[in-house]
Amino acid sequence: xxEPWVHDGSWDPTDGRGLEALPYxxxxxxxxxxxxxxxxxxxxxxxxxxxxxxxxxxxxxLTGPTLDPLLAAGRPVxxxxxxxxxxxxxxxxxxxxxxxxxxxxxxxxTRLAFTVADYVDFYSSExxxxxxxxxxxxxxxxxxxxxxxxxxxxxxxxxTVVVSGTDVVRPSGLHRAGADVIFxxxxxxxxxxxxxxxxxxxxxxxxxxxxxxxxxxxxxxxxLNDWSARDIQSFEYVPLGPFLGKSFATSVSAWVLPxxxxxxxRVPPPARDPRPLGPLDDTGTEPWGLDLNLDVEVEGTVVSRxxxxxxxxxxxxxxAHLTANGxxxxxxxxxxxxxxxxxxxxxxxxxxxxxxxxxxxLADGTTRTFLEDGDEVVLRASAPTSSGERVxxxxxxxxxxxxxxxxxxxxxx
Amino acid sequence: xxEPWVHDGSWDPTDGRGLEALPYxxxxxxxxxxxxxxxxxxxxxxxxxxxxxxxxxxxxxLTGPTLDPLLAAGRPVxxxxxxxxxxxxxxxxxxxxxxxxxxxxxxxxTRLAFTVADYVDFYSSExxxxxxxxxxxxxxxxxxxxxxxxxxxxxxxxxTVVVSGTDVVRPSGLHRAGADVIFxxxxxxxxxxxxxxxxxxxxxxxxxxxxxxxxxxxxxxxxLNDWSARDIQSFEYVPLGPFLGKSFATSVSAWVLPxxxxxxxRVPPPARDPRPLGPLDDTGTEPWGLDLNLDVEVEGTVVSRxxxxxxxxxxxxxxAHLTANGxxxxxxxxxxxxxxxxxxxxxxxxxxxxxxxxxxxLADGTTRTFLEDGDEVVLRASAPTSSGERVxxxxxxxxxxxxxxxxxxxxxx
Numbered sequence: 001x002x003e004p005w006v007h008d009g010s011w012d013p014t015d016g017r018g019l020e021a022l023p024y025x026x027x028x029x030x031x032x033x034x035x036x037x038x039x040x041x042x043x044x045x046x047x048x049x050x051x052x053x054x055x056x057x058x059x060x061x062l063t064g065p066t067l068d069p070l071l072a073a074g075r076p077v078x079x080x081x082x083x084x085x086x087x088x089x090x091x092x093x094x095x096x097x098x099x100x101x102x103x104x105x106x107x108x109x110t111r112l113a114f115t116v117a118d119y120v121d122f123y124s125s126e127x128x129x130x131x132x133x134x135x136x137x138x139x140x141x142x143x144x145x146x147x148x149x150x151x152x153x154x155x156x157x158x159x160t161v162v163v164s165g166t167d168v169v170r171p172s173g174l175h176r177a178g179a180d181v182i183f184x185x186x187x188x189x190x191x192x193x194x195x196x197x198x199x200x201x202x203x204x205x206x207x208x209x210x211x212x213x214x215x216x217x218x219x220x221x222x223x224l225n226d227w228s229a230r231d232i233q234s235f236e237y238v239p240l241g242p243f244l245g246k247s248f249a250t251s252v253s254a255w256v257l258p259x260x261x262x263x264x265x266r267v268p269p270p271a272r273d274p275r276p277l278g279p280l281d282d283t284g285t286e287p288w289g290l291d292l293n294l295d296v297e298v299e300g301t302v303v304s305r306x307x308x309x310x311x312x313x314x315x316x317x318x319x320a321h322l323t324a325n326g327x328x329x330x331x332x333x334x335x336x337x338x339x340x341x342x343x344x345x346x347x348x349x350x351x352x353x354x355x356x357x358x359x360x361x362l363a364d365g366t367t368r369t370f371l372e373d374g375d376e377v378v379l380r381a382s383a384p385t386s387s388g389e390r391v392x393x394x395x396x397x398x399x400x401x402x403x404x405x406x407x408x409x410x411x412x413x
Numbered sequence: 414x415x416e417p418w419v420h421d422g423s424w425d426p427t428d429g430r431g432l433e434a435l436p437y438x439x440x441x442x443x444x445x446x447x448x449x450x451x452x453x454x455x456x457x458x459x460x461x462x463x464x465x466x467x468x469x470x471x472x473x474x475l476t477g478p479t480l481d482p483l484l485a486a487g488r489p490v491x492x493x494x495x496x497x498x499x500x501x502x503x504x505x506x507x508x509x510x511x512x513x514x515x516x517x518x519x520x521x522x523t524r525l526a527f528t529v530a531d532y533v534d535f536y537s538s539e540x541x542x543x544x545x546x547x548x549x550x551x552x553x554x555x556x557x558x559x560x561x562x563x564x565x566x567x568x569x570x571x572x573t574v575v576v577s578g579t580d581v582v583r584p585s586g587l588h589r590a591g592a593d594v595i596f597x598x599x600x601x602x603x604x605x606x607x608x609x610x611x612x613x614x615x616x617x618x619x620x621x622x623x624x625x626x627x628x629x630x631x632x633x634x635x636x637l638n639d640w641s642a643r644d645i646q647s648f649e650y651v652p653l654g655p656f657l658g659k660s661f662a663t664s665v666s667a668w669v670l671p672x673x674x675x676x677x678x679r680v681p682p683p684a685r686d687p688r689p690l691g692p693l694d695d696t697g698t699e700p701w702g703l704d705l706n707l708d709v710e711v712e713g714t715v716v717s718r719x720x721x722x723x724x725x726x727x728x729x730x731x732x733a734h735l736t737a738n739g740x741x742x743x744x745x746x747x748x749x750x751x752x753x754x755x756x757x758x759x760x761x762x763x764x765x766x767x768x769x770x771x772x773x774x775l776a777d778g779t780t781r782t783f784l785e786d787g788d789e790v791v792l793r794a795s796a797p798t799s800s801g802e803r804v805x806x807x808x809x810x811x812x813x814x815x816x817x818x819x820x821x822x823x824x825x826x
Binding site for chain 2: 133154321
């Protein structure tokens with residue numbers, strides 16, 4: 001292949017933002033409304049503007065203001081659009097039309113790229129579930145009884161999923177403060193580093209989606225910060241699970257990396273015991289473990305580098321589980337892996353500070369147990385490709401704003 | 414007032430479907446696409462067709478195919494539309510235009526009346542929570558520790574909310590069968606009789622909605638059957654709450670009764686101890702307990718008549734709680750009360766059969782612990798008005814279809 005024309009200029013092929021990645025997003029500039037874009041290096045291709053030239057037969061799916069029509073179009077169309085984008089950025093014949101449609105990434109504002117339908121959050125890191133069990137329920141077995149039989153999960157609030165860069169107001173809620181129950185700002189605001197999967201193709205209610213159909217339904221991946229107020233969560237969660245401790249905000253990447261870009265990152269999942277039952281049995285199927293390396297950064301300090309390859313349940317099993325009871329999928333359904341924690345690299349401050357008992361020291365010399373007002377959290381991740389280059393997932397970034405409500409009331413608990 | 418013209422014919426003012434009720438829905442006939450309708454007696458007013466005559470300045474909100482634009486329009490518009498519908502059905506000057514737009518209710522097919530944004534399910538009947546605690550957790554305190562401090566709730570699956578009349582396929586899932594864990598059709602399929610509240614007016618993320626704003630945000634009420642697979646639920650629910658045991662289907666009324674129609678049903682809630690804290694403190698606010706009487710019918714036999722007035726937490730408190738952490742509201746958010754159980758009249762078969770130990774006998778002489786294939790469940794409810802007439806809520810009806818998956822696999826648990 002001749003040198004791709006887009007390689008001219010400031011694009012660095014080693015930074016994971018090259019032609020192997022090509023994530024999709026939605027952006028606005030000072031002069032244009034929400035257009036679809038494809039990130040390449042430190043620029044964004046205006047896909048909405050380019051589509052009439054490079055992919056006229058699919059341009060109607062790419063008009064914006066969201067990825068929803070592309071998500072719904074299905075795997076053959078996803079491959080066709082990705083191939084056309086790659087041609088547009090490499091073949092000299094497209095250069096004259098396309099080069100003016102590359103805008104500097106730092107000059108655009110990104111928007112939530114798709115309409116979130118239902119949001120589900122799993123709990124599929126054995127190390128995370130074990131750590132949380134030890135911290136929240138020291139007198140009980142650290143792994144819940146069903147944990148090795150199925151990917152435990154719950155529905156979260158779709159309406160409060162926000163795009164990377166959105167500030168998050170410290171939430172208030174009822175929680176224990178010593179012997180009292182009070183209403184007030186959380187004192188244990190946490191991050192959770194997760195990977196989210198974006199469903200494109202819907203399914204019919206009453207008809208489960210088997211493991212083998214994972215890549216026909218799931219369009220791509222985002223990074224996801226499942227902000228958590230631990231004191232609110234621990235007070236409320238028995239017996240119906242987390243609610244207000246999580247529902248105030250969930251941040252996702254602006255850029256959605258197509259599943260196709262992770263083909264070279266597929267690895268076998270860890271050994272499972274007992275062998276998964278029914279729709280969860282992935283014996284003999286193509287593996288959907290993913291060798292992603294995450295970085296968790298608080299105020300500029302990387303506090304953890306959890307490995308996604310250690311996740312016990314794969315995203316293909318999570319999709320099969322989610323629909324095993326006949327629950328339908330919709331375009332825009334988002335499901336997250338659960339906090340990614342490896343043996344030593346944990347994906348939440350709850351674990352890293354062991355329930356607040358062991359403060360972390362940041363590069364500036366300050367310490368943290370949980371997040372303070374003003375703290376910025378950034379999650380990043382990259383993955384190998386079969387060419388030897390790496391690809392980066394879209395980062396997710398968010399800053400904590402102070403609470404808007406004062407503490408009120410107290411009742412003996 | 415002179416006799417309303419619509420009173421002619423088959424309308425019976427004592428059946429709760431008169432001018433005090435006027436619920437909204439979406440319907441199709443053999444000849445027309447989805448139109449908005451208002452139920453009156455045994456007929457449906459085609460509101461989409463009538464609006465240009467009786468309410469031209471709001472007709473753009475009433476074109477269908479959903480109630481969404483009307484929901485978003487807010488309380489003054491809700492009052493204006495309701496008043497105009499009442500005039501259209503009573504004042505002789507409208508009769509010539511409107512009478513041809515009344516179609517027999519039995520000739521229409523109803524559709525889900527609004528786009529469900531997020532779906533939340535509460536757990537606000539003290540008797541239900543106590544009963545479930547005793548059955549599921551006989552060795553623990555029957556009420557969860559936080560139960561009297563806040564309305565415990567969780568997010569359910571919005572994408573599987575279906576309209577009354579939709580069949581429900583018996584779900585399969587992992588559950589215990591004796592000493593084994595198996596994947597197969599639920600053997601404990603249950604109903605839950607609930608009241609659902611439909612949010613019209615959205616709110617901003619980071620800004621809680623106080624109790625006093627309840628009637629500014631909530632448009633109306635539906636009946637709701639929270640179908641539950643008890644064996645799947647009890648296996649999966651620790652620690653993140655119900656998931657596949659509930660997410661396969663949730664049925665709601667086709668007809669949404671405006672909150673305004675329940676003005677005469679408002680009653681003080683039960684005494685609460687401790688006094689609710691922070692945003693849950695409703696002392697000195699107008700009461701939002703509701704004197705609704707529910708009927709739970711299985712295969713034609715009324716098996717229970719639970720009283721909604723006994724609910725510990727009101728829908729106004731539930732809304733304040735839901736947003737207390739800054740979670741935003743969207744048009745179409747649906748939140749349900751939780752199973753309605755009074756002291757003796759319980760709203761689920763789990764309770765009525767006491768965990769399957771005490772079969773119920775139906776009118777045809779057959780017995781039930783949980784639901785069998787082919788069973789039809791109907792929930793009905795009515796409420797008093799200040800005029801002395803009663804109003805009915807939209808009924809919710811659904812029939813159980815057999816499972817589509819066979820039992821598979823077994824593992825020692």
